[in-house]
Amino acid sequence: MLVISCIKQVPDTTQVKIDPVTNTLIREGIPFIMNPYDTHALEESLRLRDEYGVRSVALSMGPPNAEATLRKACAVGVDDAILISDRCFGGADTLATSCALSAAIERLSQDDNLAIVFCGKQTIDGDTAQVGPGIASRLSLHQLTLVDRIEHLDLDQRTIQVRRKLEGRYEIVEAPLPVMITVVREINQPRYPTVPMRLAAEEIEVKTWDNSVLKLDVETVGLKGSPTWVSKIFSPDRDQGEIIGDGVTDPEGTAQLLIDKLLSKDLLAV
Amino acid sequence: MSINQTIYIPLFAVSVLFFCYSCYQRLQLISLGTSENRTDRAGARFAKMLTYAFAQKRVVQRPFGLNHSLLFWAFLLLALANGEFLLEGLFPSVSLALLPTPLHYGLAYVFDAVSLLTLACVTIAFARRLFFAPDYLGNEYSSPRSGEALLILGMIASLMIAFFMLHGAQIALGEAAASRPISALFGKVFASLSVASLESVALASWWVHAVVLLVFMNVLPRSKHMHILTAIPNTYLCSLEQPNTQLREIFEKGQRFGVGAVEHFSWKDLLDSLTCTECGRCQDVCPAHITGKPLNPRRIVHDIKVNLMANGPTLKDGFSGELPMIAEEQGEGTSSEEALWSCTTCGACVNVCPVLIEQMPKIVKMRRHLVQERAEFPEELLTFFENAEQRSNPWGMAPADRGKWSSLLGERPFSVDKTEYLFFVGCAGAFDTRAKQVSVAVATIMDQAGITWGMFGKEEVCCGDSLRRLGNEYVFDKMAKANVEMFIEKGVSKIVTACPHCFSTLKNDYRQYGLELEVIHHTELIEKLIQDGKLKLPRNAELGKTIFHDSCYLGRHNDTYNAPRNVIKAATGNAPAEFGRSRENGFCCGAGGGRMWMEELTGERINRNRVSEALEQKPDTLCVSCPYCMTMMEDGLKDLGNEQVQVKDVAEVVAEALMPKQ
Numbered sequence: 029m030l031v032i033s034c035i036k037q038v039p040d041t042t043q044v045k046i047d048p049v050t051n052t053l054i055r056e057g058i059p060f061i062m063n064p065y066d067t068h069a070l071e072e073s074l075r076l077r078d079e080y081g082v083r084s085v086a087l088s089m090g091p092p093n094a095e096a097t098l099r100k101a102c103a104v105g106v107d108d109a110i111l112i113s114d115r116c117f118g119g120a121d122t123l124a125t126s127c128a129l130s131a132a133i134e135r136l137s138q139d140d141n142l143a144i145v146f147c148g149k150q151t152i153d154g155d156t157a158q159v160g161p162g163i164a165s166r167l168s169l170h171q172l173t174l175v176d177r178i179e180h181l182d183l184d185q186r187t188i189q190v191r192r193k194l195e196g197r198y199e200i201v202e203a204p205l206p207v208m209i210t211v212v213r214e215i216n217q218p219r220y221p222t223v224p225m226r227l228a229a230e231e232i233e234v235k236t237w238d239n240s241v242l243k244l245d246v247e248t249v250g251l252k253g254s255p256t257w258v259s260k261i262f263s264p265d266r267d268q269g270e271i272i273g274d275g276v277t278d279p280e281g282t283a284q285l286l287i288d289k290l291l292s293k294d295l296l297a298v
Numbered sequence: 299m300s301i302n303q304t305i306y307i308p309l310f311a312v313s314v315l316f317f318c319y320s321c322y323q324r325l326q327l328i329s330l331g332t333s334e335n336r337t338d339r340a341g342a343r344f345a346k347m348l349t350y351a352f353a354q355k356r357v358v359q360r361p362f363g364l365n366h367s368l369l370f371w372a373f374l375l376l377a378l379a380n381g382e383f384l385l386e387g388l389f390p391s392v393s394l395a396l397l398p399t400p401l402h403y404g405l406a407y408v409f410d411a412v413s414l415l416t417l418a419c420v421t422i423a424f425a426r427r428l429f430f431a432p433d434y435l436g437n438e439y440s441s442p443r444s445g446e447a448l449l450i451l452g453m454i455a456s457l458m459i460a461f462f463m464l465h466g467a468q469i470a471l472g473e474a475a476a477s478r479p480i481s482a483l484f485g486k487v488f489a490s491l492s493v494a495s496l497e498s499v500a501l502a503s504w505w506v507h508a509v510v511l512l513v514f515m516n517v518l519p520r521s522k523h524m525h526i527l528t529a530i531p532n533t534y535l536c537s538l539e540q541p542n543t544q545l546r547e548i549f550e551k552g553q554r555f556g557v558g559a560v561e562h563f564s565w566k567d568l569l570d571s572l573t574c575t576e577c578g579r580c581q582d583v584c585p586a587h588i589t590g591k592p593l594n595p596r597r598i599v600h601d602i603k604v605n606l607m608a609n610g611p612t613l614k615d616g617f618s619g620e621l622p623m624i625a626e627e628q629g630e631g632t633s634s635e636e637a638l639w640s641c642t643t644c645g646a647c648v649n650v651c652p653v654l655i656e657q658m659p660k661i662v663k664m665r666r667h668l669v670q671e672r673a674e675f676p677e678e679l680l681t682f683f684e685n686a687e688q689r690s691n692p693w694g695m696a697p698a699d700r701g702k703w704s705s706l707l708g709e710r711p712f713s714v715d716k717t718e719y720l721f722f723v724g725c726a727g728a729f730d731t732r733a734k735q736v737s738v739a740v741a742t743i744m745d746q747a748g749i750t751w752g753m754f755g756k757e758e759v760c761c762g763d764s765l766r767r768l769g770n771e772y773v774f775d776k777m778a779k780a781n782v783e784m785f786i787e788k789g790v791s792k793i794v795t796a797c798p799h800c801f802s803t804l805k806n807d808y809r810q811y812g813l814e815l816e817v818i819h820h821t822e823l824i825e826k827l828i829q830d831g832k833l834k835l836p837r838n839a840e841l842g843k844t845i846f847h848d849s850c851y852l853g854r855h856n857d858t859y860n861a862p863r864n865v866i867k868a869a870t871g872n873a874p875a876e877f878g879r880s881r882e883n884g885f886c887c888g889a890g891g892g893r894m895w896m897e898e899l900t901g902e903r904i905n906r907n908r909v910s911e912a913l914e915q916k917p918d919t920l921c922v923s924c925p926y927c928m929t930m931m932e933d934g935l936k937d938l939g940n941e942q943v944q945v946k947d948v949a950e951v952v953a954e955a956l957m958p959k960q
Contacts, residue, residue: 224671
């Protein structure tokens with residue numbers, strides 16, 4: 029039985045700034061990290077591996093240096109790590125990305141019985157939340173998004189029941205396997221790698237699959253297979269604020285001024 | 299008086315053999331530990347031994363210690379008397395009487411007097427345990443162990459009484475003429491007895507003395523009184539590192555990281571555990587213990603000993619022991635995880651132990667195991683570890699913003715040709731709102747004094763102090779290597795820091811990476827600038843009554859006590875008031891050892907305890923020299939609803955004295 033976690037290497041967006049002149053991301057010197065939501069997808073696959081003895085495989089698409097992120101997955105103990113990387117996959121949008129990932133998942137499920145594909149609910153660089161559902165569509169998997177808890181998993185009956193965390197409510201959903209699940213942070217606490225595992229991970233060979241393995245039509249992948257393209261990235265203009273009152277001499281009066289101001293702008297409800 | 303040698307000789311032989319066997323067993327247990335070099339620099343070690351074992355420097359630091367010290371010296375002197383006594387049993391012709399008469403009489407006099415002194419000391423010790431035991435001897439953990447102490451005291455008292463009765467009877471019989479004033483008093487009491495009765499008293503006293511002495515000898519290695527045998531070597535084999543920081547680990551495959559089982563400790567750690575007398579001084583100064591956390595440094599050491607005793611036999615056979623060294627719950631011979639995480643690494647325990655046992659380093663060794671081998675730690679540390687590793691600061695702030703605090707000072711890059719000092723700002727100084735104000739004060743003072751300085755700005759990375767104390771040596775190691783490489787590459791040789799944690803780590807821990815730097819804490823630098831007349835303070839800072847709180851990593855770990863006090867005095871015109879617990883006895887703020895990044899849910903909050911102590915003196919300003927202390931003291935004051943007392947770093951006090959009068 030196979031459980032796959034899809035992880036993406038992203039720039040640490042807390043450190044990314046937009047160049048105000050060129051409106052492009054300043055990526056120079058910015059470290060790459062594993063997309064935080066994906067760390068929870070990875071952890072959930074490892075948890076199921078520990079509990080049910082399923083095989084946990086981490087999958088990522090990216091440039092060759094994305095290998096570093098897969099190595100981190102190795103350090104927390106995935107059974108296998110595969111990097112999908114080829115020049116022709118570069119510049120992919122969410123459609124092309126989900127096509128390539130789907131092809132890899134299909135290939136992995138030839139040798140093993142696929143149970144679940146885990147993805148983070150979204151990435152912190154693209155924020156589209158489309159790749160997970162895209163994979164589900166391409167592979168005709170039942171899609172369970174925004175899951176914060178697996179309520180029940182029966183691998184013999186091949187059913188799963190999960191709780192979805194929606195705005196202001198929860199939803200309990202049941203589906204037959206195989207499924208694609210996107211997870212939210214609340215689902216688990218990712219494990220921390222032990223030093224022996226980190227040292228072992230340094231020597232593990234991360235498999236790289238290029239298009240000679242996946243054999244996809246080059247028109248459907250990378251930039252060519254991407255109907256969306258980004259025309260402009262910019263920081264929205266922000267109005268200069270104002271200083272009201274004097275908090276040092278009159279804190280109460282100033283607080284009242286602030287409340288009135290917020291009420292007048294409809295930013296505060298009584 | 300003739301001794302029945304057919305009874306005595308076998309008894310003596312069995313006792314000596316059994317004693318040797320017990321010692322051999324203990325040595326075997328100690329040899330289960332890993333290797334560690336503790337025999338270098340013999341001269342320095344010898345000096346330590348003289349100071350701490352023979353002169354009992356720390357023992358006498360507490361009022362009752364004098365009693366122990368007298369017992370110690372009496373014990374050494376009476377060892378001669380007892381040696382003679384045991385030999386006399388084997389070879390009746392061997393006795394003090396063989397010596398020239400003046401020497402014989404002199405020694406007899408001394409032995410008699412010392413025996414009385416011993417009896418007096420033992421009586422005081424008895425009374426202390428029974429009637430006026432200090433808190434740390436009276437708690438539920440140590441009370442059961444008092445039995446053993448009373449047994450030993452009882453044996454020593456019996457020895458002395460038997461000694462007097464033996465010699466008293468002999469004097470009454472006219473067999474002993476030597477000057478023994480106390481025994482002579484006993485002789486007078488016995489004077490009315492018949493010769494036969496006197497002989498019986500002498501013989502009985504001799505046997506009581508002999509049997510108690512042989513039993514005593516055999517109790518030693520099997521009780522906490524093992525320290526009588528191990529304390530002296532333990533002081534010789536102590537750590538010569540000041541401060542006693544953690545040793546490096548080598549990160550290679552197949553290595554073990556930290557201590558997860560008793561046999562992973564070094565042989566010296568195991569010797570420590572067998573040396574502990576359970577005097578309780580360490581628990582009496584431990585901030586975690588005092589505020590009700592499950593950590594007790596004495597138990598840490600005691601549990602190592604119990605674990606070693608329990609697992610020793612199977613370990614000697616080459617199998618692993620059954621009793622766990624670390625578990626969730628504390629048990630006899632097992633330390634609890636919560637106890638290990640409660641340590642602030644303040645070093646008070648290490649600093650107070652009369653026989654130089656190193657409690658705190660053992661805790662860090664076990665933390666290393668938990669973090670590196672098991673990845674088990676309080677969950678709030680996950681964020682800290684990831685922030686430190688990925689963004690090289692504890693808060694996870696953008697590294698690019700590291701230099702922002704100094705935006706009003708203009709560009710101040712470090713350059714080996716143009717700047718004398720590297721100002722290593724530290725994570726708190728660069729990101730913490732309150733500590734940033736201290737950074738500005740330090741910078742202003744250096745500018746005023748005409749010192750040239752620069753900094754790394756966004757290139758600076760965390761020193762790794764908290765990581766190391768928390769046992770995440772792997773990540774600390776990477777940071778230390780990166781920092782050392784950068785210091786070498788940029789030609790840094792003199793560093794000023796505004797944080798005692800950066801200060802101690804750069805100065806002491808990085809030495810293990812082959813880097814000797816001149817690191818100076820800002821309080822020391824300011825003191826020097828004032829002394830040299832480079833920094834003129836035009837007026838007194840008006841901060842009312844000040845009190846100074848010692849940072850553990852500046853004070854106890856690095857022996858810097860006077861600089862901050864002198865600076866406060868120079869800047870305010872008055873010496874700061876002192877806490878009840880100050881200088882070497884300073885009490886931690888609660889944030890050291892990585893506790894800064896952890897919740898404090900059990901017992902009283904350490905900072906509350908410390909702030910309450912400050913408030914007893916009714917200060918207007920609480921002065922600190924560390925950004926962690928700053929946070930803890932400010933929080934503690936808020937917690938107690940006492941925000942009219944302000945907390946100021948020493949640099950801020952000076953900056954105020956620099957400002958022109960309004």
